[in-house]
Amino acid sequence: MSSNPEPGPDVLLEIYRRMALLKANDERSRKVIKTGRLVMPYYSYRGQEVIPSALSVSLTDDDYICTIYRGIHDMLAKGMPLKDLWAEIAGRVDGTCKGKGGPMHLTYPSKGIMVTTGVVGSSMPIANGLAWGAQLAGDGRVAVANFGDAASNIGAFHESLNLASVWKLPVIFLCQNNLYGEHTRYEKATSAKRIADRAVGYDMPGVRVDGNDPVAMYQVAREAIERARAGLGPTLIEAMTFRFHGHIFGDADAYMDKAQKAAAIAADPVPRLRARLIADGVATEEALAAMEAGIEADLDEAVEFALASPHPDLSELETDVYAPGAPA
Numbered sequence: 001m002s003s004n005p006e007p008g009p010d011v012l013l014e015i016y017r018r019m020a021l022l023k024a025n026d027e028r029s030r031k032v033i034k035t036g037r038l039v040m041p042y043y044s045y046r047g048q049e050v051i052p053s054a055l056s057v058s059l060t061d062d063d064y065i066c067t068i069y070r071g072i073h074d075m076l077a078k079g080m081p082l083k084d085l086w087a088e089i090a091g092r093v094d095g096t097c098k099g100k101g102g103p104m105h106l107t108y109p110s111k112g113i114m115v116t117t118g119v120v121g122s123s124m125p126i127a128n129g130l131a132w133g134a135q136l137a138g139d140g141r142v143a144v145a146n147f148g149d150a151a152s153n154i155g156a157f158h159e160s161l162n163l164a165s166v167w168k169l170p171v172i173f174l175c176q177n178n179l180y181g182e183h184t185r186y187e188k189a190t191s192a193k194r195i196a197d198r199a200v201g202y203d204m205p206g207v208r209v210d211g212n213d214p215v216a217m218y219q220v221a222r223e224a225i226e227r228a229r230a231g232l233g234p235t236l237i238e239a240m241t242f243r244f245h246g247h248i249f250g251d252a253d254a255y256m257d258k259a260q261k262a263a264a265i266a267a268d269p270v271p272r273l274r275a276r277l278i279a280d281g282v283a284t285e286e287a288l289a290a291m292e293a294g295i296e297a298d299l300d301e302a303v304e305f306a307l308a309s310p311h312p313d314l315s316e317l318e319t320d321v322y323a324p325g326a327p328a
């Protein structure tokens with residue numbers, strides 16, 4: 001277990017604020033898709049809110065994250081503005097990528113949100129590149145590669161851990177182990193009992209943590225960030241969690257263990273932290289309700305802003321697609 005101190009009340013409250021935002025955004029996304037006002041491939045992260053919330057409070061805007069299609073929680077926690085996010089997922093000009101990236105290719109470099117990728121495993125070599133750049137520049141930035149449990153079976157995972165260890169790159173490999181890769185259960189496709197154990201082969205710390213426990217997740221993430229910043233190299237974190245919905249919106253999730261899913265939903269980490277904050281006197285019920293109402297109002301505004309924003313003009317088709325001066 002980590003030697004880092006527990007988060008103080010203010011930090012815990014900020015972790016909760018981020019978790020409440022992520023939960024509300026997921027619920028709103030599914031609601032808006034159901035109305036037919038927005039059509040997009042949507043990979044719910046509901047149930048995985050603790051991981052990016054407890055991580056991102058220890059990162060700066062300059063630190064990098066790379067994430068995957070199931071990564072809107074990572075990006076919102078890192079500071080992507082709601083309006084820009086919603087305009088992008090709706091494919092509109094006010095989006096983070098002027099409407100040309102969509103939900104599968106969100107970026108927001110001013111907050112260090114460098115890539116969203118649908119190519120399983122590819123967040124890791126990209127994070128290595130960013131970390132290598134930071135190491136060469138000596139600017140103290142760290143890079144976090146988010147990926148799923150199934151991605152740890154891809155060659156790029158092993159190649160990235162090897163190189164990051166050899167070069168002592170300031171990178172954190174953050175595996176969000178939600179026990180499923182698409183429709184396949186973890187143990188059916190993954191040889192290691194614990195993904196964290198794979199770190200041994202690459203001479204770096206490998207830590208398995210309860211990714212639904214905000215205190216433990218905060219401590220483990222902070223230790224890895226401090227280690228990377230101090231030039232001591234990478235860490236592999238396996239954050240145990242569970243996704244409450246199927247792989248993609250519309251997936252009937254019949255392959256999921258019903259009892260396990262019901263137990264995970266009953267132990268929902270968002271209301272659990274909320275109750276703890278009230279019980280410990282960190283916040284009142286009224287204050288948290290006001291915070292949540294503010295989030296809902298921000299979401300109302302973001303959705304309407306996005307849907308009122310125009311689609312990109314056809315003349316924009318090749319802008320930002322090819323490097324300036326590239327042969328036509």
Ligand SMILES: Cc1ncc(C[n+]2csc(CCOP(=O)(O)OP(=O)(O)O)c2C)c(N)n1
Binds near residue numbers: 147150178181182
């Ligand atoms: C290189 C590659 N192989 C296969 C796929 C198809 N695919 C999409 S999502 C997915 C499962 C990934 O599961 P995991 O890494 O556990 O992440 P999760 O979706 O659970 O967050 C697969 C196999 C892909 N997108 N890219």
Ligand SMILES: [Mg+2]
Binds near residue numbers: 148176177181182
């Ligand atoms: Mg998974």
